[in-house]
Amino acid sequence: MSLRARLTLTYGGLFLAAGIVLLGVAYALVDQQLSGSGTKVFATRLNPAPGTTPAPGATGRPAQRVTAEEREFVAGTERLMKKQREELHDATVTSLITRGSVALGVVGAAAAALGWLVAGRVLGPLHRVTETARRIAASPAADRGLHERIALRGPRDEVKELADTFDTMVERLDRSFDGQRRFVANASHELRTPLTLGRALVEVAMHRESASPDVRQLGETLLQINARHERLIGGLLLLARSENEITTRAPVDLADVVGHVASQAAPEAASTGVTIEVDAAEAITTGDALLLERVAQNLVENGLRHNSSSGWVKVSCGTCREGAVLDVSNSGPAVPPYEIPALFEPFRRLDGDRVVTAKGAGLGLSIVRSIVRAHNGSVTAVSRPTGGLRVTVTLPSGEVA
Numbered sequence: 001m002s003l004r005a006r007l008t009l010t011y012g013g014l015f016l017a018a019g020i021v022l023l024g025v026a027y028a029l030v031d032q033q034l035s036g037s038g039t040k041v042f043a044t045r046l047n048p049a050p051g052t053t054p055a056p057g058a059t060g061r062p063a064q065r066v067t068a069e070e071r072e073f074v075a076g077t078e079r080l081m082k083k084q085r086e087e088l089h090d091a092t093v094t095s096l097i098t099r100g101s102v103a104l105g106v107v108g109a110a111a112a113a114l115g116w117l118v119a120g121r122v123l124g125p126l127h128r129v130t131e132t133a134r135r136i137a138a139s140p141a142a143d144r145g146l147h148e149r150i151a152l153r154g155p156r157d158e159v160k161e162l163a164d165t166f167d168t169m170v171e172r173l174d175r176s177f178d179g180q181r182r183f184v185a186n187a188s189h190e191l192r193t194p195l196t197l198g199r200a201l202v203e204v205a206m207h208r209e210s211a212s213p214d215v216r217q218l219g220e221t222l223l224q225i226n227a228r229h230e231r232l233i234g235g236l237l238l239l240a241r242s243e244n245e246i247t248t249r250a251p252v253d254l255a256d257v258v259g260h261v262a263s264q265a266a267p268e269a270a271s272t273g274v275t276i277e278v279d280a281a282e283a284i285t286t287g288d289a290l291l292l293e294r295v296a297q298n299l300v301e302n303g304l305r306h307n308s309s310s311g312w313v314k315v316s317c318g319t320c321r322e323g324a325v326l327d328v329s330n331s332g333p334a335v336p337p338y339e340i341p342a343l344f345e346p347f348r349r350l351d352g353d354r355v356v357t358a359k360g361a362g363l364g365l366s367i368v369r370s371i372v373r374a375h376n377g378s379v380t381a382v383s384r385p386t387g388g389l390r391v392t393v394t395l396p397s398g399e400v401a
Helices: 003-036 039-046 068-137 158-206 213-242 254-272 289-305 337-343 364-374
Strands: 250-253 275-280 284-287 312-319 324-330 378-383 389-395
Touching: 003 068, 068 158, 158 213, 250 254, 250 289, 254 275, 254 289, 254 312, 254 324, 284 289, 289 312, 289 324, 289 364, 289 389, 337 378, 364 378, 364 389
Parallel strands: 275 312
Antiparallel strands: 250 284, 312 324, 324 389, 378 389
């Protein structure tokens, strides 16, 4: 039950309780008044107090001189008055309870409706806070919606303080995420220069005529280390870029992307003995073509590098009710289902390999997730029963310009 409904029930319940108490008090007062009056008036008319004038129609004689006929008359009159008083009492009480209950029900319903309106107006600012928090939480990129503020206006009450506290928290998170992105981008740019210079010096030393075989072997190892660092920095730059909002969007056919990526990955697949199977149907979406190409490239490379000898990688795309779909599955070693969520985190690998011989920088799937979220899409991964992984990317449908 919502808070508005609970407040309405509380208002209505308190009003009905107060009305019932009021109706009970009125019933007691009326019952007391009807029970205490009637016989006293008649008795006073028959036997007036000493020193008073008898009422018209009364005998005025002392009680000891009242005849039997008069006593019978008095008794009959008292019975008649008692009967009339009981009928009047019953009619009054019945009318009071019936009409009072009806009036209490009508007014109670009106009070509940008024309580519903008042509760909705009071809880309106809270609904605004909830809607803002929901929009921020549901934004495709975790930090894209942090620029939004509630900016609630009104008196300085508890709800206003809650909204201002929420705005302050979101503002600090926005600054933190923005500073993190700038730091990663700047650090990656600064590290590219020394790596490029180091690679050039190693290549010059390796290709000298006086270089010994040991120097050449050392140079090959250093170039592998340098290439891995360059891939790492490139991945960090792409990750920082993909977490930003996509400002330029254009129609993209995933079939063209899949065909291009498969042709580029063919040499690596041939060298590792892995077969690439392509099933590309038209799948139109909108977004950044280069980033979407990187999504398909990372998934295909992930399937090639984490595969078994004589394995396979299947790449397909098409459309469904949700939009354009890109599906990449591969054979290979078994992947525990509980390990899959960690694979989408930066620098997380299934085997924990972080040495020079690592097959990647550990950013492939995290880059895929960031790019897909920036395009308002979703990505899921499941382990295959016979080994390997199946990754499905769903993107919103687009129209060809």
